[in-house]
Amino acid sequence: MNWIAVNSIYKFEMARFFRTITQSFVSPVLSTSLYFVVFGAAIGSRIQEVEGISYGAFIVPGLIMLSVITQSISNASFGIYFPKFIGTVFELLSAPINFIEIVLGYVGAAATKALFIGVIILMTAFFFVDITIAHPFWMVVFLVLTCISFSLFGFIIGIWAGNFEQLQLVPLLIITPLVFLGGSFYSISMLPPVWQVISHFNPVVYLISGFRWSFFGAADVPIVTSLLAIAGFTALCLAVIWWIFRTGWRIRQ
């Protein structure tokens, strides 16, 4: 393993993040605060408790997941797309590194950035609602796995994208609806039976459910199913990336 190369890519990507530190941190904190004000205080005050949890606290795991998933995808996709766009990708292709090292560098940095933001949102949440974390270890496990798996997915999008419009297409048209309909702001059990069945085809449901379980000990789907879902998604993304580098699809002529 060329660990120096992995570290170089990682540090280079993190430097990009810290160059725009205000935008990186203030934006998620502000948007999360707005969610708490609107859903937690304004609308939430008129909503009964959900599964014995105040609505303000109930939406915290969903809000964290919403930001973590979108940040993971956007950071990772931009991270690999930008070198393609400006042409510096030739350096990666001509360097003595393999695809595992490239992925570790880019996905590692994207996942770290998303993790930072997830932690920032959690800390912000403490200012607005009273929450306790029932299973802190599993909370960290779910958070880290989500950051990694969606950064892998973002990496694939970054390689696939041929322009900036395509870069935004999948997050905007697929991921955002899936996250919103994945139980970020409600419990699946609150839906009519037919929509409950349909929701189980949404992979994000398993992530949010598992993550919410780590906070409150209550979940829409069994915890093992959530873990298997996220592990399966990670494995699928890794397989696709392996295929991309093996064939050179959209990256090597």
Added chain:
Amino acid sequence: MPDIVEINDLRKAYADGFEALKGVTLKIKQGEILALLGPNGAGKTTLISTVCGITTATGGTVKVGGHDTITDYRAARGMIGLVPQEINLEPFEKVISTVRFSRGLFGKPKDDAALEKILRQLSLWDKRDSQIRALSGGMKRRVLIAKALAHEPRVLFLDEPTAGVDVELRRDMWEIVAGLKADGVTIILTTHYIEEAEAIADRIGVIAHGELLLVEDKNKLMARMGKKQLQVHLTKPIDAVPASLVSDALTLSEDGSTLIYTYDTRAERTGITKLLSDVAAAGLVLTDLETSQSSLEEIFVDLLKEDAA
């Protein structure tokens, strides 16, 4: 000198069937400067990209320092530095950061002293903390060279390094290349500028339509293919070449004041002695004699014409 780059029957065909490389075989000696000349679309950049791993070959093998670029790619690529044709740099990065990144990518540990030496060589040290976007085009090209040299490669590919730069910077680049050669770096450069190849290369390769037409020592090539001309300046202009002197090799300048004799330097007899005695016998009086040799550009054009025929 041993061969440091060995390219054997290298082929590249794209999905649409276009053959960019049609079985290129080339050996490059350690420490030499090889200039690859060819028109646009000849396959120069594809050849470099394939050797460096940016493009996947559809046939053939490449070895760098004895290491196969596919089966032993880490060792092979570690020896190569590449300066691309386009100025591909992250605009918001600082010079030192981007050069440091390049060194790290090649698995070399941080060595600020080595980077300082490279940046000073390229007159970039004072600009090390500048963002790339703040640099001039010439400085950006230097940054590309610094990045390619950051891991101390033994083989440097320069893909049209002086394209679009002014004459002064071009001369600077030539000095940089000469300095690298003095340090033992093998240099392969592609160029459109024949004078560039003529000025700095040890050997010339001519590529067209994905095929290597020739690779030869520059001086030998010029001696072998270069035609020489003898210009005989006359005291008084004449209307036509005298009948006793008429031959395919002799022409008269437009103003009638110079006889131009084209001869082959490789021939056993150049015919100069006979010409001069015939000129004297024809009653023509000379004021001066002058010789000139074909430039590499003329040789290059002739080669391409032959290939097209």
